[in-house]
Amino acid sequence: MGEDIRVSDPMPLDERDPSAIDAAALADHPSFASTLANGLAILGCFSGGEPWLGNKDIAQRLGLSKPTVSRLTFTLIALGYLRRDRQTGKYQLGPAVLSLGYPLLSQLTIRQIAAEDLLDLARYAHGPVSVGARDRLQVVYVETSQGKETNATKPGIGSTRPLLRTAIGRALLHAHGDAERMFIEHRLQQAMPEEWQTYEVGLKEAYRQIDRLGFCIVAGDWRPTLAAVAVPMKHPVMGMQLAFNLTVPSYATNEEQLTRDLGPRLVELVRRIEQKLGK
DSSP, X not given: OOSOOOTTSOOOOOTTOGGGSOHHHHTTOTTOOHHHHHHHHHHHTOOSSOOOBOHHHHHHHHTOOHHHHHHHHHHHHHTTSEEEOTTTOOEEEOTHHHHHHHHHHHHOTHHHHHHHHHHHHHHHHTSOEEEEEEETTEEEEEEEEOOSOOOTTOOOTTOEEETTTXXXXXXXXXXXXXXXXXXXXXXXXXXXXXXXXXXXXXXXXXXXXXXXXXXXXXXXXXXXXXXXXEEEOSSOBTTBOEXXXXXXXXXGOOHHXXXXXXXXXXXXXXXXXXXXXXX
16 A cells, blocks of 8 residues: 555546545536435434434524425424424434334344454453444444443444544545545545644554554544554455444553554454454
């Protein structure tokens, strides 16, 4: 892998892949269904920190008119993807959202194969061990394991993390092929120019660490109280690139432990799981 990646001139991807279309051009694409996209965007507004939202909240976040939001929320309620509180008039996600994600999770057999190894390492390190995939320009957790001790990350299945500022995000970017990685980096540079400028050096250093050690270390770039190591899988699973991370409190570790103990243990775990998968 070359270290001098020209993000400003990414290699083209297959134009038949909708995910390869630049975000600015997507809305004008003849095959793009804006009504469907707006409905999905409404579902994406909800989070663990804000489980209840009203029409006004959603309209402001998405830049949509209130009548448009009202029609979409009505439809989403009818289909079971939203629930409405009669007293406040606000909405929260409905059970149908879970039924969408279940088929994907149930087919990710790596979750069952890795379960025991994840728990053993989480107990040893006193911190959560997780598996993540890329969702556009962010990481989404598909599995996580914690011992009795936990820390401020509180990762859960479906929770998200930034690509640029986290160890698992940087490991995921490394896992992609050169052309796709360059394309994603180009998108990151366009969507998050200030963040890219701040963390580009750290990202490239993470690539070098993975090439040299098999893992990368990030301490304080996402949260100042946390340190993490991450390892990319060598081959995709169900067509998805995956990466593993281990997160511990910064006060409870140091660079030597991350480099000589926790990082190598996570590499060993990932290689063992790859062998079980026949990768």
